[in-house]
Amino acid sequence: MVEGGAEHLVTRLLAGGPEGDAAARELHDLLVRAALAHLVHQGYSLEAFGADDPEALAEDFAQEALATILRQLHTFRGQSRFTTWAYRIVINLISDEFRRRAWRRRPLPTEHEALPHPVDPADDPVAAAERDEVWGLIARVIREELTPRQRQVLVGRFFQDKPLVVLAEELNTSKDAVYKLLHDARKRLKRALLAHGFTEAEALAAFERR
C-alpha cells in the first residue's frame, strides 16, 4: 500500500542521525509543495492569512506540520501512502488558520443568542403551520433542554456559521470537545422530534414545502 519512495522516507526518519535529518528536509520540501498546492486549489488569497510572501507562508505551515508529523510518526501504520498521511496535517493547519482569520474578518459580529423565526407569513398556511410546529419544538428544546454549552455551540454552528476551531477557542476547549457537544445536542433534538411524533424526514419535509 505504501509507495516505495515515501516508505523509504519513513524508515530514514525513524532511523534518525544525519540520514534522518536529510529525510526531514525532504519531507519539509514535500510539505511546502503540499501547502502551496492546497493554497492554489482552495483559491485562498495571501491576504486572507495576512501574508505577502507565499513561499514564506508555505514554509511556516510546512515547519509546523513537520513538527506534528515527527511527533506522530510512530503512529503511522502504512495503511495509506505516507504522503497522504502527512498531507492531511498541513491541510488541517492551513484550513483552520483560514477559518480563524475569516471569522475575525466578518464585518458584524452576530453574538446574539436569539433564535430566528423561519416561518414566512407569505407561505402557504398549511405548510407554514407545519413549519411553525416543528420549529417551535426545536426552538423550545434548544432554549430549555440543552446545556448552556450545547446551546452555544449549536447556535454558533448552525445560525452564526462559526467554525469548530472558533467555537473551541471561545470555550477554551478542543475541536473534539465541541464536536461532542454538538453531537449530544443533535441527539437530544432527534429524540425530542421522535417523542413528538415527527420522523426526521417529516420534519425536513415541512421545510421543503412552500
Next chain:
Amino acid sequence: MKETSHRVKQLLEAIALTQDDEIDCSTCLDLVPIYVDRELAGADPARELPALRQHLAVCRECLEEYEALRELARLEAAGGLPGRQELLRQLRQQRPSA
C-alpha cells in the same frame, strides 16, 4: 427569511444524519488518508468505513479537508505534486492584484 429556512433545514439534515455513536474530528483526521487512498484505488471506502462517511456528512470542515486531501493525493498518485516554482507561478497567476 429564505436564509433562515435554509439554516433550519441544515440543522434538520444534521439531526436526520445523527447516530448514537459518532467518531470525532481527530479520529476522522486519522482515518481520512486511508479513505482517500482506498477511494483513489477504486474501492468503496464509504462501505468499508461507514463511520467516517457519516462524520463527513455532518462535519463540513472535515468534508472540506477530505476533498482537499483527495485532490493532493490524486496529484501525488498521478506522478507527484508540481514543483515549488510551478506552484508559486500558479498562485501568483490567480491573485487578483498580480
